[in-house]
Amino acid sequence: MAMPAEAPTNSTIVADYRTRTPASAALFEQARTLFPSGITHDTRYLDPWPLYVERGQGSRKWCADGHEYVDYFGGHGALLLGHGHPAVVEAVRRQVATGTHLGASHELEVRWAELVTRLVPCAEKVRFTSSGTEASHMVLRLARAFTGKLKIVRFIGHFHGWHDQVVAGSVSHYEGGVPVGVLPSIVDLSIVMPTDDVAPTVQLLEERDDIAAVILEPSGASWGQVPLPPGFIQALREATARRGVLLIFDEVITGFRWSPGGAQGALGITPDLCILAKIVAGGLPGGAVAGRRDIMDLLDFAATRAGKREKVGHQGTYNANPLSAAAAVAALEIVATSDACARANATTARLRDAMQQVLVEEGAPWGVYGEASSFHIFPNPGGLKIDPATFDPRKHGFKVLKGNRDGALIGKIRMALMNEGVDIMPSPGGLVSSVHDGTDVDHTAEGLRRAVRALKAEREVRGAV
Secondary structure, three states: OOOOOOOOOHHHHHHHHHHHOHHHHHHHHHHOOOOOOOOOOOHHOOOOOOOEEEEEEEEEEEEOOOOEEEEEOOHHHHOOOOOOOHHHHHHHHHHHEEEEEEEEOOOOHHHHHHHHHOOOOOOOOOEEEEEEEEHHHHHHHHHHHHHHHOOEEEEOOOOOOOOOOOOOOOOOOOOOOOOOOOHHHHOOOOOOOOOOOHHHHHHHHHOOOOOEEEEEEOOOOOHHOEEEOOOOOHHHHHHHHOOOOOEEOOOOOOOOOOOHHHHHHHOOOOOOOEEHHHHHHHOOEOOOEEHHHHHHHHHHHHHHOOOOOOOOOOOOOOOOOOHHHHHHHHHHHHHOOOHHHHHHHHHHHHHHHHHHHHHEEEEEOOOEEEOEEEEEEEOOOOOOOOOOOOOOOOHOOOHHHHHOOOHHHHHHHHHHHHHOEOOOOOOOOOOOOOOHHHHHHHHHHHHHHHHHHHHHOOOOOOOOO
């Protein structure tokens, strides 16, 4: 098959990436005749073409051209235990021979729910979905049904899936407006607030009586790319409790990663409801809504009949799918009985320190930061004066950290690192597993050093230390 036509480039980084990945180029040439932009997820977009990966094992993965990478994509955050964990693989192998869809309730879903309710502080009851977006959709329906109110408070840049109720102000339209294809009346039901100061949101809650719930990423926007100010979540917890407004944590990323009990377990702040996905299904498709019994009972036939309330409907062909349940039980039992979270967190702390040291030694005015087993790279697209040794993301607002995204620069950073055998997410940043180790940290730090030097040569390291 003919290779994609290559536009001329004066970038050695891009040229090297093209030279290294001819098999990815050939697959992309076929894919772009089948998929819009040749991809199946917006995050996988990369110009000139995305990396095609054939297999993963542990902390590593291998592309179609046979190159090995330290993987920080981590299944979009789903693989706390790394690729191909033996216990998860064996559980799925056993289940696929027994049945992939039994069209009935089954024992594994019961065990799965027992683990979720044991680990997650707010989870008195749980309902499984097929994805985090589905869980987000359902939790808002539950909140409106329980309170009898319609408005939802959200925060700029906080991601809760791609459905119509939460898309505006999440990944675009930060200054307001309606994304194409979305009903304005749905957008109007959200009040999108800033996070640099909690006071305006507390005041909003005090002044209005039409708010059903507040939903947020407890890590801050994009799993901590824009950290929340100290005391922000506690103030929200107090204000929502005082006003009878439900507090919802989106723990799709932070669940079972920030701690075995998620961000709420690490923070010691319990929401009324939370949504889960990714790790909750052991790396297979699956999500969940979990929370207070009295709210979750709006899904219960007997409870709603006894209370003379209309039941909230919920269907879903793949809810609590047996394959996902098998993987989930295997993974969550490891989370519950081992130091998997602590190991991932400790390795990531070493990684952030090593990457910061590279930036200091190379005189690169970037920042590396994050919490738990996450890291973010701030590539300073605006050319600010930044000392990487003292960089504090909380001194910069949303517009600087996320709203001023330079896609072309981030693409070059990713390719420069891939040329050195490191694959990161396009935030830019990554998520670390419990099986990443010191060898991975050293390889990544050295890869970052060479990548920074290559980017300097192309005048892509902006600003001054």
